[in-house]
Amino acid sequence: MESKILKPILAVYVGLFILFLYGPFIVLSILSFQQGPEGGPQFPIIEWSTYWYQHLFGLTPPSRIAPLPVGEALVRSLTLAFMTMVTATVLGVMAAQAFRKRFRGAGVVFYLIVLGMMVPGVLTGLGTSLLANNVVGIERHWWSTAFLAHVVYTFPFAFLVMLAILNRFDGSVEEASWSLGVSPITTFRKVTFPLIFPGVLSAMLFAFTLSFDEFPRTLFASGRDQTLPLAIYGTFSVEIHPNIFAFGVMTTLFSFALLAVYGILMGLSVRRAKKMAMQEDIA
């Protein structure tokens, strides 16, 4: 059988494919342990050291290489990602909730929302800054115009996640609640929301990571004060030192920490989800 030969070949291929995905980052991680401050961003490794990590936190004696201007940028990015996460998730949950009932114009509204993730960042960024700069005449800031553009980008993701969750949600528990004299709003708070919480968490994770890493929209729509991706981009044009590699490793670790928090929260609410699934099985 041909697939008997094909399968092992493809297995090896997939191994190479994954190496292709991870290779650059592995090389970057190795080079982040280059000796400093003389060691450059290339092979060979002169001597293994954690110099560039110390450099990142300002623990090394001053040298000709300036520390990365990331401290404030990091705080800004975290704040912006948090604001975006809350807004996008609230909008996403609301819109997805509305889509549980059929209504006229549902198709148009759906595409309008999804458009936000399909339009390239350059265009949203350019348009937003045009509007702010030449029509409304306001200054651009990471917390104003960039925030608006970030929500445009992340709201569709939150919306789609919630839509998938609510599609599988059995509405009879809500009706049961109404029939007990509980108003729709209290029902949403006490029944629907606790049960869709795992989905909400996923939507939040999506919105946060996308916003935290967002670059093209922010480049246009934020003003003088840089967010983290902008700060990194700024270092591209000047000479590169392994400190930026060390920084890359750190941000990746941070992402994984975030993922772990998500995992823990998810684990806590998964018991609940299981119960729900079991009840659905009986039905």
Added chain:
Amino acid sequence: MTQSDPIFRLEGVTRRYGNLTALDGIDFGAEDNSYIALLGPSGSGKTSLLRVIAGFEAPDTGRIWFQGRDITDLPAHERGIGFVFQNFALFPHLTIFENVAFGLRNGATKVPDAEITDRVRASIDMVGLAGLEDRNPDQISGGQKQRVALARSLVMQPKLVLLDEPLGALDANLRERMQTELRTIRERLDVTFLHVTGSETEALAMGDRVAVLDAGRIVQYDTPDAIYDRPIISDVALFLNRFNLFEGTLKDGSFHGAFGAAPVSSVRANDSDVYAIRYDRTRIFDTDASDLPGPALPVRYLASEYLGSSIIFLFETADHKTVEVDHHLSLGEPRDLSVGQNYILSWDPAQAIVFGKEAAQ
């Protein structure tokens, strides 16, 4: 059972889904403090009817009255009508106690904690679940879930509880036990149960009165006995699953069918001529029998089914129609029949029910 003013009343209620008419101008009222079974085949609109009364769906036309008030425009949570779902719809994230306490805690009127505890305990006691208060819904059986769903509804002291095929998800043994229990629980409270079911046995066994729904209309509303003995149209007889029905022609006071001609004493209006004789009124004779009580239907014996208190014999007519005979064991030992043999079925024509296009007799 006390007969009184209707607890709720439907006036010309119609509900359409696109081209499909689920409820077709329903007029219906139910007595206070009674057990009403709503019987209908699947697709007859029975669940729609329940959802419209509960306020989960709005009727396209018509009004709904409850306790003398027009509630058509009232949202579900302001109606005070209980609802028990086929899939129980317990809140999976709350304990049994909190499930039952849910309406009291989150309703429009504030109920003191002590009163909540008392009422919830009483309610859980009533359905026989004392001791399970701290369990989660996934830690109890299907029958127990159904009781929780009931307790959760009853603790709000509604005047009307709608039960949507409440026994549908339970196995046969449990179903029978729950039937009696539902009736006992209701009799202890001043409440009307409207119990929707697709099972004629369940409806006839449980309801003080039975409403038969067919194609979005209530075709008969009467006591179980009356419905059993006097189905108003041939469709009801068919749906009761207790009658052998024969097509034929009604002419000059006699019905001509596969069994020859039978004299007819009274005729019910129907949209076709149908002759109905109950399974347990049909009797078996040898082909050479001469003491037939009425018409003679030649049949071939197929099989039998033992039901505990009776035996069902299945026969086939010359035109391959299956005919059933229900022999109750209290009437004596059943006959010994051999498969493939020919027999004659007969009955007392006075016990037959005849439906005719020309009802005038």
Added chain:
Amino acid sequence: MSAAIGKRQKATTFQLLAPGVVWMILFLVAPIMMIVYVSFWTQTTFAINSTLTLDSWRNFFASEAYVGALWTTIRLWLIVLTLTFLIGYPAALYVGLLVKSKTVATVLLVLCVIPFWTSFLIRVLAWRPMLGKEGAINIILQKVGLIDTPIEVLLFSELSVIIGMTQIYVVFMVGPIAFMLGRIDRNIIEAARDLGAGFGRIFWKIIFPLSLPGVVVGAIFVSVMVLGEFATSGALSGRKVNLLGNIIVTQVGSLKWAMASVVGVILTILLGIVVAGFLRIVDLKREI
């Protein structure tokens, strides 16, 4: 429907949708309209005014550099799209169809997604020590003895941009295809095999057609992202490769809003044609 309840339902739907819809109209639709509008404004050296003119449009098509950027964008997009498809499809075939165990398939998919938790720019940057003159690839090739002198064209060239983009976007091709392949009923393949069809025939007659919607979705993802790119080309080509996105960035940087808008409109039109074209191949609504 009872008028009161119907009205209440409509009101709820409206209230739930209004904030999101208003947000998208104000901050997505209006800005894009704005790009079209401003592309006809009059640009002076440091200022812009709303007198309508076709000057910027004329300048765009008169400039070899700008029109060149349009062709570069289209060329790079076609190359990257082809590469992501060619490299991604076999991987998707393995993950989505050939792996029997669901767990292994999930693990492989998660492995593909994990790199996305590294910042996009860091992932772009990681190609520099990989491709450079003294980069990992050159060192390995020299050690193995395949080459004597390092290949310089690896970095700061169109090639490096293509490699970088392919690596970053290939997963968007793998995901949808693997998803569609995973939905294929294995019994169909078994039945075909019982009838004596070889793998090649089964692939072209059954597997590939059924995976086509996934290919289209993947192609749309990749296209939208590649056509709007500017960071990868900026970081890996040493400004040698200019895409439409790069032009927009430079023009905005020098406050040439009108020209930036012209390029923006051209990019929008290009995207519209590409996406509409893909949607003609497969009716997604019917497939999914």
